Amino acid sequence: MESEELDGIASIRGYIDRLVTGDGRCHGMKVLLLDATTTQILSCVSTQSEILSREVYLVSRLDDTRGNNNSQNINNNNNTNGGHSLELHEEPTTTHVGHMKAVCFLRPTEINIGLLVKELASPRFSEYHLYFSGILPPPLLDLLAENDAQDRVRQVQEFYADFLPVNPDLLSLNCRNTLPMTMTTNNAATTARAANNTNARDTKDLYQRNLMGLQSMLLALKRQPAAIRYQRSSEMARKIAADIGESIGNDQIFHFRRGSGRSHHQHQRMSGNNSGHGGRGTSSGGNNMLLLVLDRMDDPVTPLLSQWTYQAMVHELLGLNNSRVILRGVPNVSKDLEEVVLSSAPDHDAFFRNHRNSNFGELGEAIQKLLQDYQARSKEHSVSNLKSIEDMQQFLDKYPELRSQSHTVSKHVAIMGELARLVEVCSLMDVSAFEQDLACADDQGGHLKELMAKLDSQTVKIPDKLRLGMLYALRYENAITNAVPAVKEAMKRGGVPSEDVALVDVILRYAGSKVRGPGLYGTNKDVTSIMKSFMTSVQGVSNVYSQHSPVLMDTVEGAVKGKLRGETHPLSTSGGKTSS
Helix, strand or coil: CCCCCCCHHHHHHHHHHHHCCCCCCCCCCEEEEECHHHHHHHHHHCCHHHHHCCCEEEEEECCCCCCCCEEEEECCCCHHHCCCCCCEEEEECCCCCCCCEEEEEECCCHHHHHHHHHHHHCCCCCEEEEEECCCCCHHHHHHHHHCCCCCCEEEEEECCCCCEEEECCEEECCCCCCHHHHHHHHCHHHHHHHHCCCCHHHHHHHHHHHHHHHHHHHHHCCCCCCEEEECCCCHHHHHHHHHHHHHHHHCHHHCECCCCCCECCHHHCCCCCCCCCCCCCCCCCCCCCEEEECCHHHCCCHHHCCCCEHHHHHHHHHCCECCEEECCCCCCCCHHHCEEECCCCCCCCHHHHHHCCCEHHHHHHHHHHHHHHHHHHHHHCCHHHCCCHHHHHHHHHHHHHHHHHHHHHHHHHHHHHHHHHHHHHCCHHHHHHHHHHHHHCCCHHHHHHHHHHHHHCCCCCHHHHHHHHHHHHHHHCCCCCCCHHHHHHHHHHCCCCHHHHCHHHHHHHHHCCCCCCCCCCCHHHHHHHHHHHHHHHHHCHHHHHHCCCCHHHHHHHHHHCCCCCCCCCCEEEECCEECC
């Protein structure tokens, strides 16, 4: 596997640093034109103050349907909240912007090209610098050239930033409702029906979005896979593996020279690939990298389990969207904490970056220490201790840092307090212990009895009842005594809406024993389960909430050790060539 660290945040930040200056060719005040997706991408890595400091006057959406009379100004008033996401607020534009230059950062889609053609027909700006977040098809580039009658376009480049870097090692496409895409492809019986389905085009567009996003990740990280393997049980995984392999084989932009991080074909196209990300990812060219394409269907259990690490708990219990957490309505939360930012990007929140994977118990101790450190610093720089001009000067120098630290402390204390409240109100410790038992142990009679009690309980919340019902159905769908129908009836009596109860059958069609690969409840898990149960009894209850080991752990371990079996994860591509 790749020995060098791959950092998605650093890759995107490198592109954005070049973007806001027009790659060194756009000086003076400028307007930044984005689409819905690139707005999210930019907000993941850049603060408002960073953008404003680079001579950016306005940030506007190219797809703004209200016309050209309204633009959107970056609101910097709430920057003290520690936020780094761009807040776009409507503001009438009374200033003429015809003398300004436009830097456009857009996805290379037909819709965006159409909007650019419309923009160039009646240009608002003196010149346009166009940057696309993925590979721009030649016909769309020709269309742009044909419609630039006033010669306003100064440059067209590809900056491969078509993904959201949640963490340096966690990249997302933020695609919603992907289940129909996978089920349609994996189930041959539904393929013919899907061809006439009104959602067929949406599924095709969603697949293309995933393919383009994966291409962008490889190009941004400057990696050409030496081999591509896929999950045999998933037709969708096979298709993506084959298509990405074909893309690599047919386009030399993917072919990186050993030790340079540059593609063989870079001198022939304006790609923005040599983005200078602090030297990351440029020493080996990625010639020993394995691209492994997986489908969630092989392990539907892991996402149904309650999580107990900081970032995962916030995401599940509070909602973490584009690095923003909404605390509006939370008891005793001040107005300036109603919307806060949790970002792994550098220079934003060192505490979150260091503790995002800490478990709930460790997190409480860390926040307590953070609070104590802040109290000690505040006392040291108290106004009552100012006895000279030098003391006052030092206080003023430290004040911005102290204010920032104050907000950081208040933010994490507020989030931790709400997490603790929800854990208690929702009886999550009791629910989580039962979830883990359902995932790791085989006791149909005992599980059914406890499940029925929880479905009748008033303290267990409706979403948790739904998850418990699905976990039971996944484990015991093939039991001699099929109690799944009785469980669904009990879920309805417990308050779970009928449309949600129907999801039990949906998850069995998507990831039941007949379609998923081996390993979820297989015999190869027995020894591990026995050892974990033993360790739990020896070490105490701290392990009760983390007994389950995701199938992904075994898959990655097998890949690292070179023991990944071809029967479950066959080779699709090696060195750019299809292999049997």
